[in-house]
Amino acid sequence: MPGLINTHVHTSQQLGRGLGDDVNLLTWLHDRIWPYESSMTEEDSYISTLLCCAEQIKAGTTAFAEPGGQFVSGMARGVAQAGIRGKLANSIMDCGEGLPANWVHSTDEEIARTVEDIKNFHNTADGRVQVWFGLRTIFNNSDELILRSKEMADRYGVGVHMHVAEVKDEVEYLKAKIGVQTVTHLNDLGVLDKNFLAVHTVWLTNEEVGMFKAHDVKVSHDPAAAMKVLGFAKVPRMLREGICVSIGTDGAPCNNRMDMVDEMWLTSLIHKGWRLEPDVVKAQEVLTMATMNGAKAILEEKNLGSLTPGKKADLIVIDPRSAGMLPLHDPIANLVSAMHSENIRDTMCNGKWLMRDRRLLTIDEDALYTEAQQRADAIRRRAGIALPSRFPLQ
Ligand SMILES: [Zn+2]
Structure with a gap:
């Protein structure tokens, strides 16, 4: 089947797995x-x-969207x-x-930093590496920064995450x-658009769900986080309204698995549970969210998300012969409710076996x-992070 598409994963937080549990x-x-x-350093x-x-x-997973770290150069080398x-x-x-x-x-420095990274890394590695604008949260982003990021993203033909x-x-x-919630404010600013990837989107009114629909905003749902x-x-509700909802893992300190197979399983389960409606978020919908909707969310609808002649060869081979899947x-x-990532035998991206x-x-x-273990320990010591005494790596 087509490779899975993870629309929200913090590559820079991978070495921090396990640092954020139970808090x-x-x-x-x-x-x-x-x-x-x-x-962290660039090499980290x-x-x-x-x-x-x-x-x-x-x-x-054969494609992902990273919301933002400190060293695009380091990430680009890794990818x-x-x-x-x-x-x-x-x-x-x-x-x-x-x-x-x-x-x-x-604000100027932040815009300049990403423009520089677009110039240096966008469309490198046979087009596999691309650079987007990564706004952190409304707590840390001024209106001017949000507006200018959207304007520059449009200018360079990239997305805003x-x-x-x-x-x-x-x-x-x-x-x-200011008297309104986040999505209403983003709508008032005029930045909700088809190249806007909104992550988590937990605290929305029904009216705000309608704003996403009206502007073709893409959503990343991260069930473990x-x-x-x-x-x-x-x-x-978003699926019923036809909003493009995709799936993400989020980062290692808040999931703690960067495993889209697990996220598909969780996506299929959790909405049935909290709504007590066993027929919502069906298996086929979940599979679409993890593939075709993911492709749309990262603005690759024409190239990825399905096994179709003319699209890129991003695919996985699944061997279901196991105690857990037969x-x-x-x-x-x-595929959605029984598969484990161990059932994925082969992964190909851009026509090459990985x-x-x-x-x-x-x-x-x-x-x-x-x-990775050595660097993870060194960063934690440098950062002076205090952990519960049960933690064995002091
Ligand atoms: Zn995140």
Whole structure:
């Protein structure tokens, strides 16, 4: 089948897996992830990306969208070597409380940084590497930054990737500040559009769902992150209204699996559970979300998302002969609800095999795992992150 498309994954956070468990969002952000990410070097970003790509290739992902890290150069090296496709971005922020000192930048600096990365890396590695604008959140993005990012994204023909209405605190903060919620504000700014990828989108009114539909906004639904800390997005309603909802894993400290097979399974389950409606978000819909809708969400509808003559050869080979996936009565149901990533035998991207018989061909796995652990420990020590005493790696 076509390769899976992960529309939200933080490649720079891969080395921080396990740093954000059992804590609220503010602790997660201020005490764990910001110190960690802001202590990374360009080389750390490369290794983090390579590890993230390795996990994704093994789970059948052939293309992904990255919401923003600090070193597009490091990410681009990782993606170029791994052989998959990535829409990469800087994490753009020009305001907000508590930012690490080396992340405080002006609006001009933030726009210039991404324009520079577009010039250096966009459409490199046979077109597999592309660069988008990555707005972090409304807490850290001024109106001017949002407007100029959208304007520049249009000018360069790329997308805008943004965390939108992800926690209740976010919409309450904005309502107290300007009287409206995040999506209404983005609509008022005029930036909702077909090249706008809105991630999480948990705290939306029905009217705001209508705004997404009216402007053909693309949505990334990340079910594991939703259950861990955010809440449940109105995915059944969005699908019913014909909004392009795709699936993402989110980053390693908030899932903690970069495995689209697991995310398909969760997507099919969680909405049935919270709504007590067993017929919502059906297996075929989930498969479409993870393939064709993912292609639309990353602006690759013409090239990816289905096995069609003329499209790029991004595909996976599945071997269902295993205790967990047989018997096959309804193959679509099994792909979504029974398959494990171990059933994915081979992965191809852009006509090249990246994995055969579960073995990666572009990455020395053993060497990578050793280096990733060493770098992960070193970054955590540099960042001075305190963990519960049960944590064994002090
Ligand atoms: Zn995210």
